[in-house]
Amino acid sequence: MSDFLVYLITGLGTGCGIALIGSGLVLIHRVTRVVNFAQGTFAVVGALTAISLLDTGLPHGLSEVLGVAVAAVVGLLVGVIAIGRRGTSPQAALMVTLGLGILAYAVEVMLWGDQGRSSEGLSGAVTVFGARIQTHYLLIIGVTAAVFAALAGLFGRTDAGKALSACSSNPYAARVVGISVTRMGLIAFAIGGALGGLAGVLLAPMNSMAFDSDVALIINGFAAAVVGSMHHIGRTLAGALFLGVAEAMVAGYGSATYQTVVALGLVLALMIGQAARTHSVVAEAG
Amino acid sequence: MNASQPPRSDVVDVVEVRDLVVRYGAATALDNVSLRVAPGEMVALVGPNGAGKSTLVNTLTGILTPASGSVEVRARIAQVPEGRQMFGDLTVDDNLRLGAWQLRGRGESRRKQRDTSWVYELLPDLVRVRDRKAGGMSGGQQQMVAVGRALMSRPEVLVIDELSLGLAPLIVADLAEHLTELNREQGTAVVLIEQNARLALDLCSRAYVLEAGRIAAEGDSADLAASPDIARAYLGEAQALPAPPDAQDDPGPHDPGPRDRAMADPAPTPGTAGTARGNQDTAVQAARAATREAK
Amino acid sequence: MSAVTSGRERAASQPPGGAGGTGDNEPSDARGPLGARFAGRGRRAGLVAAGAAVAVTLALPPMLTASQLSVYILLALSAMVTVGLSLLMGYAGQVSIGQASFYAIGAYAAGLLSVHGTPPLLALAAAPLIAALFAAAIGGPLLRLRGHHLAFATIALQLILISLLGEADWAGGSVGLQGIPRLSAGGTELGEDIHYAYLAWAAVAVTVLVARNVVTSRAGRGLRALATSETAASASGVPVARYKLAVFTLAAAFAGLAGGIYAFFIGYINPGSFPVLLSIQFLVMAVVGGLGTIWGALLGATAITLIVQFLNDLGSRPGMPASAPSILNYAVYAALLILVVLFLPRGIVPALRDAWQQRRIAGHAGAGTGTAERAEP
Numbered sequence: 001m002s003d004f005l006v007y008l009i010t011g012l013g014t015g016c017g018i019a020l021i022g023s024g025l026v027l028i029h030r031v032t033r034v035v036n037f038a039q040g041t042f043a044v045v046g047a048l049t050a051i052s053l054l055d056t057g058l059p060h061g062l063s064e065v066l067g068v069a070v071a072a073v074v075g076l077l078v079g080v081i082a083i084g085r086r087g088t089s090p091q092a093a094l095m096v097t098l099g100l101g102i103l104a105y106a107v108e109v110m111l112w113g114d115q116g117r118s119s120e121g122l123s124g125a126v127t128v129f130g131a132r133i134q135t136h137y138l139l140i141i142g143v144t145a146a147v148f149a150a151l152a153g154l155f156g157r158t159d160a161g162k163a164l165s166a167c168s169s170n171p172y173a174a175r176v177v178g179i180s181v182t183r184m185g186l187i188a189f190a191i192g193g194a195l196g197g198l199a200g201v202l203l204a205p206m207n208s209m210a211f212d213s214d215v216a217l218i219i220n221g222f223a224a225a226v227v228g229s230m231h232h233i234g235r236t237l238a239g240a241l242f243l244g245v246a247e248a249m250v251a252g253y254g255s256a257t258y259q260t261v262v263a264l265g266l267v268l269a270l271m272i273g274q275a276a277r278t279h280s281v282v283a284e285a286g
Numbered sequence: 287m288n289a290s291q292p293p294r295s296d297v298v299d300v301v302e303v304r305d306l307v308v309r310y311g312a313a314t315a316l317d318n319v320s321l322r323v324a325p326g327e328m329v330a331l332v333g334p335n336g337a338g339k340s341t342l343v344n345t346l347t348g349i350l351t352p353a354s355g356s357v358e359v360r361a362r363i364a365q366v367p368e369g370r371q372m373f374g375d376l377t378v379d380d381n382l383r384l385g386a387w388q389l390r391g392r393g394e395s396r397r398k399q400r401d402t403s404w405v406y407e408l409l410p411d412l413v414r415v416r417d418r419k420a421g422g423m424s425g426g427q428q429q430m431v432a433v434g435r436a437l438m439s440r441p442e443v444l445v446i447d448e449l450s451l452g453l454a455p456l457i458v459a460d461l462a463e464h465l466t467e468l469n470r471e472q473g474t475a476v477v478l479i480e481q482n483a484r485l486a487l488d489l490c491s492r493a494y495v496l497e498a499g500r501i502a503a504e505g506d507s508a509d510l511a512a513s514p515d516i517a518r519a520y521l522g523e524a525q526a527l528p529a530p531p532d533a534q535d536d537p538g539p540h541d542p543g544p545r546d547r548a549m550a551d552p553a554p555t556p557g558t559a560g561t562a563r564g565n566q567d568t569a570v571q572a573a574r575a576a577t578r579e580a581k
Numbered sequence: 582m583s584a585v586t587s588g589r590e591r592a593a594s595q596p597p598g599g600a601g602g603t604g605d606n607e608p609s610d611a612r613g614p615l616g617a618r619f620a621g622r623g624r625r626a627g628l629v630a631a632g633a634a635v636a637v638t639l640a641l642p643p644m645l646t647a648s649q650l651s652v653y654i655l656l657a658l659s660a661m662v663t664v665g666l667s668l669l670m671g672y673a674g675q676v677s678i679g680q681a682s683f684y685a686i687g688a689y690a691a692g693l694l695s696v697h698g699t700p701p702l703l704a705l706a707a708a709p710l711i712a713a714l715f716a717a718a719i720g721g722p723l724l725r726l727r728g729h730h731l732a733f734a735t736i737a738l739q740l741i742l743i744s745l746l747g748e749a750d751w752a753g754g755s756v757g758l759q760g761i762p763r764l765s766a767g768g769t770e771l772g773e774d775i776h777y778a779y780l781a782w783a784a785v786a787v788t789v790l791v792a793r794n795v796v797t798s799r800a801g802r803g804l805r806a807l808a809t810s811e812t813a814a815s816a817s818g819v820p821v822a823r824y825k826l827a828v829f830t831l832a833a834a835f836a837g838l839a840g841g842i843y844a845f846f847i848g849y850i851n852p853g854s855f856p857v858l859l860s861i862q863f864l865v866m867a868v869v870g871g872l873g874t875i876w877g878a879l880l881g882a883t884a885i886t887l888i889v890q891f892l893n894d895l896g897s898r899p900g901m902p903a904s905a906p907s908i909l910n911y912a913v914y915a916a917l918l919i920l921v922v923l924f925l926p927r928g929i930v931p932a933l934r935d936a937w938q939q940r941r942i943a944g945h946a947g948a949g950t951g952t953a954e955r956a957e958p
Contacts, residue, residue, distance in 0.1 A: 094732070095918060096923060106909075268737055275730065
């Protein structure tokens with residue numbers, strides 16, 4: 001029972017990290033229709049920046065915030081290159097983000113070397129129902145809850161959020177009412193960068209971060225985003241939490257080596273199921 | 287029905303287009319078109335499909351750049367685009383409010399700008415549906431939302447591209463009445479682009495007849511309507527073609543049929559907006575290049 | 582044994598590239614004119630160029646040093662995979678970022694069979710077959726996916742494959758498969774690298790011929806239609822799903838064959854030999870050269886291999902930091918991918934073809950009007 005609880009909390013913590021990455025993907029996709037392959041990169045950049053700042057003696061908190069800020073700037077840069085040029089199709093932009101993810105490898109290896117690094121998280125643990133749970137996991141869960149509440153507020157209540165949604169709903173109409181679709185896209189990339197960076201700084205104490213950690217992060221984030229049909233942030237969160245818990249359970253009760261396989265297998269099945277449904281709908285309509 | 291004041295020569299026109307030429311690649315879409323709109327005036331732009339009406343609108347609103355000639359818009363302009371172009375995922379109220387996006391007020395003035403209540407007073411049919419998603423509404427309701435959204439930017443000139451397209455006659459009559467009222471009460475100038483020439487001439491005081499990219503005729507609506515040539519060429523056609531049978535519009539809530547959907551969302555499939563813009567730009571550049579060569 | 586290390590390092594360190602830049606519309610423009618050009622006098626020029634290429638390819642191996650030779654062999658293997666990927670992406674419009682999966686399957690098939698006593702030649706022949714069978718089996722459900730979904734699914738499949746291979750004791754687990762014999766047929770063993778060079782390039786020739794035949798066949802026309810518009814193709818009776826699956830399978834077979842040769846040449850494989858970056862490398866080669874063109878695939882593979890080799894040499898000079906080669910690799914892959922996608926979206930070969938075409942038209946018509954008037958309405 002206490003094992004179960006530990007796995008559950010661990011899984012929720014990991015799931016929150018995945019959710020932050022996935023929601024960044026969804027946000028960018030919603031506004032620009034671009035699937036951002038560099039989303040995992042933001043996490044790596046955010047985490048490694050924060051770790052370096054901690055090494056220079058900056059306090060916790062400030063280092064993490066700066067790491068997130070740097071990730072947001074990187075997000076903005078990725079956006080400028082991927083969608084800044086007129087007439088770049090979403091497919092082409094996808095390739096560009098893939099390329100930028102690789103370009104980031106060069107920069108990251110140059111700055112931080114090719115070995116994984118991790119940071120000290122929130123120390124201490126609490127005991128709940130006989131299970132020792134590291135406080136850091138609770139921190140991740142709390143921060144993520146706050147971020148998702150903020151996102152819900154942004155999209156549900158503010159004009160800026162509505163304008164972001166308007167870009168994906170009808171880009172032409174957005175231009176007619178004077179919304180700059182490109183600028184909104186860049187904002188989405190910056191927020192996506194910040195979300196990715198936040199995931200990175202939160203996950204860094206649990207998993208060591210290396211330049212190529214982005215593959216696992218993006219794959220998991222994409223899986224969650226697929227659950228949310230690349231559009232719904234709430235469902236993305238649910239998908240991410242489920243994925244995180246499922247992986248933790250597989251790792252805990254089975255073998256850690258199969259956790260990726262299980263997660264990826266789930267996503268594949270889900271995507272193929274979704275595609276089959278869409279096709280049959282199209283067939284009926286036609 | 288011609289509620290607007292006749293144009294007065296001492297008033298500066300809000301829109302003035304002179305010798306406008308627009309080209310798409312090698313094709314000339316508009317050839318030497320001149321047009322003016324006085325404040326508070328209702329002007330119709332009629333002509334068959336492909337005459338260049340939409341090109342002219344897009345030039346007015348700055349989406350297209352002219353190859354030569356000049357376009358001067360001296361007042362705030364808002365567009366009701368062809369096909370209504372709802373933000374389908376957002377509610378009617380959100381759609382209206384985004385109409386005020388460009389107005390950059392702060393504090394109290396921003397609050398006023400965002401206030402949609404006056405639009406509901408003007409278009410009371412929208413009150414019932416204010417919290418419904420715009421994508422799921424009937425064509426007539428969407429057209430009202432599109433008009434209301436344009437009004438939210440407090441325009442002095444309202445450009446309406448195909449008011450009646452795909453809508454049942456009753457709905458069109460209702461919309462027309464709202465427009466007249468708007469024009470009378472707020473003094474908003476209206477440029478109405480219509481294939482239904484009868485409707486346009488009834489509604490507006492002045493009209494331009496566009497044919498193959500040129501102004502074929504212009505003048506007072508009454509004179510144009512009385513001209514036998516115009517009557518034969520346009521009004522006859524307009525009478526022979528009432529609203530298409532499948533455009534029967536149910537004023538109550540209903541799921542839009544595929545046709546409505548197609549009209550509500552023609553251009554903006556995922557990424558095409560950007561691409562289309564790119565193409566237009568290419569076309570315009572090519573047109574410019576061609577102009578330079580000609581000179 | 583330097584071949585081993587260079588091969589392994591390559592696989593592990595080559596940065597990705599991406600491909601797919603060209604959306605669905607691209608293949609269409611690229612393709613339409615292509616067919617027409619083959620029919621005309623382009624054909625003779627093509628034959629001359631092909632002849633020259635063959636002659637150079639055959640003449641090169643004896644002149645190369647040992648390490649150059651191993652690069653030359655790996656180039657041939659990359660070219661085979663890229664030809665298939667280029668067909669898949671250019672004609673069937675399917676983005677695959679997991680093409681190294683089939684390379685791995687071919688390598689493991691050949692390696693396992695030969696380690697367990699199957700005659701090497703038979704094991705090599707089995708490599709493309711098994712890869713193709715695998716592709717045919719997963720292709721049905723997988724190809725229901727489109728665009729970024731398919732792209733992710735292909736990466737996911739490769740990660741699953743690597744993960745499972747690492748766990749599979751029968752395949753050597755994460756340690757890998759050692760002691761793969763050298764290729765031999767009828768008592769003659771291919772002991773020298775140069776033999777593998779000729780074998781690999783012969784395989785490239787087979788790949789190119791098969792691909793050429795597919796492109797110019799009736800099915801090829803159907804594929805072109807498919808690239809232009811899936812809906813239109815399906816409306817005009819092209820069996821879209823079957824064609825897509827066929828190209829997917831064919832591309833897998835090419836990659837499987839290349840993987841088989843790789844296993845025999847290197848003699849040792851492990852899951853780490855087939856990272857996602859390898860898939861991305863194939864993708865960059867295909868995109869840079871130009872999707873849907875065989876010449877583009879060959880040119881892309883060659884250009885990238887040469888550039889990477891040059892940077893490796895540069896990066897491993899004394900005085901350079903140990904990570905310099907990989908940094909340079911990543912940077913150059915990324916830069917090529919981004920620049921080509923943004924500024925030459927159809928790839929180098931189609932762009933060169935257009936330029937050439939334009940010059941000829943200009944020469945005939947007198948003025949350089951060709952491009953200016955191509956603006957779409």
